Amino acid sequence: MRFIFMIALLSLVVDAQAAEHPNWKEYIKANRYNCPGPLDTLAEPRIFEAGGKKYIQSGYRVEVEAPDADSRIKIGILSASKDLSDYTRKNLSETLAWFKKEGAEWIVANGDLAIDEFDFEELVEILAKTNLPTLIVLGNSDSQGSWARIYRSSFDKYPNLFDGTLVRQIVADDAEFWTVAGYHNKAFIHKTGACSYKTEDVDLIRRNLKASEKAPVVLVSHGPPQGKGFHALDRIPDKKNVGDPDLTKLITKRSIPFGIFGHILEAGGRGVGGDFKKKIRENTPSSKLYLNAGSVSGDPWGMLDGSASYGMAIMLEINDSKATYKVKRFKSQFN
Numbered sequence: 356m357r358f359i360f361m362i363a364l365l366s367l368v369v370d371a372q373a374a375e376h377p378n379w380k381e382y383i384k385a386n387r388y389n390c391p392g393p394l395d396t397l398a399e400p401r402i403f404e405a406g407g408k409k410y411i412q413s414g415y416r417v418e419v420e421a422p423d424a425d426s427r428i429k430i431g432i433l434s435a436s437k438d439l440s441d442y443t444r445k446n447l448s449e450t451l452a453w454f455k456k457e458g459a460e461w462i463v464a465n466g467d468l469a470i471d472e473f474d475f476e477e478l479v480e481i482l483a484k485t486n487l488p489t490l491i492v493l494g495n496s497d498s499q500g501s502w503a504r505i506y507r508s509s510f511d512k513y514p515n516l517f518d519g520t521l522v523r524q525i526v527a528d529d530a531e532f533w534t535v536a537g538y539h540n541k542a543f544i545h546k547t548g549a550c551s552y553k554t555e556d557v558d559l560i561r562r563n564l565k566a567s568e569k570a571p572v573v574l575v576s577h578g579p580p581q582g583k584g585f586h587a588l589d590r591i592p593d594k595k596n597v598g599d600p601d602l603t604k605l606i607t608k609r610s611i612p613f614g615i616f617g618h619i620l621e622a623g624g625r626g627v628g629g630d631f632k633k634k635i636r637e638n639t640p641s642s643k644l645y646l647n648a649g650s651v652s653g654d655p656w657g658m659l660d661g662s663a664s665y666g667m668a669i670m671l672e673i674n675d676s677k678a679t680y681k682v683k684r685f686k687s688q689f690n
Contacts, residue, residue, distance in 0.1 A: 438470060461488050483513035
């Protein structure tokens with residue numbers, strides 16, 4: 356009994372460490388080395404516009420001011436661009452055109468976006484110029500320091516950029532995003548200064564996430580939850596499932612219906628249901644849907660089914676309590 360009490364007390368202490376900052380610029384400065392960021396607050400709310408809608412930011416939390424009357428949202432998802440080779444540039448251009456054609460209201464750029472800082476900076480500008488609200492979440496090969504510098508110099512010019520490292524909750528129009536930046540296994544942090552998270556970072560969400568009355572929750576993290584079997588999001592070629600069990604527990608305990616993940620490129624372009632093993636086919640309405648966005652890079656990558664991928668992107672549509680997805684797959688440019 357005493358042990359349980361001490362654990363509960365420790366949880367309260369951790370949450371109580373949240374600080375208040377005078378403005379968003381000072382918030383960024385104070386937390387530039389924190390990834391994922393804490394659940395800090397602002398003394399005065401930051402009010403800004405993105406994608407034609409007004410948002411109010413109270414710190415780690417951002418909320419749209421006036422949601423529309425429908426209960427549908429379309430989210431364009433890309434991941435693992437890694438560099439800006441000619442092949443990847445072409446895929447990115449076609450991806451963003453596809454997002455526009457499909458009526459995307461948000462873009463989620465989910466980690467491993469650029470190894471080189473100059474490529475990272477250019478990619479961020481390409482995404483920002485879509486004028487769509489764009490959530491950027493770091494992966495295991497993105498430099499936290501590079502991203503902090505890029506974002507700090509960009510957020511005034513491009514208020515449609517949302518830093519998924521420090522912004523942990525976004526109550527958007529018809530979806531509520533929660534973010535876990537970085538990767539759970541330090542052995543796979545491929546760049547000095549890349550971001551890794553711990554069990555307590557996931558627990559922080561578990562303690563603070565409540566069932567939303569406004570929109571369904573979408574968990575966004577570069578690495579996938581731990582699944583089961585061949586069709587899982589975290590399946591690798593040597594027949595193992597290597598995802599994060601803490602994410603699986605979070606999704607299960609908090610009944611999070613939807614999730615956007617990546618990292619395991621050979622399992623990209625697939626969706627699973629609430630058991631984390633059953634394959635959900637494209638365009639199939641599902642009350643629980645978790646996705647692996649794969650890689651938008653134009654370089655070839657071997658897939659679990661023996662095929663080669665030359666880049667992909669995903670469109671996620673949430674309509675009230677059901678979601679569907681479809682995948683855009685690119686052809687080889689190596690002719």
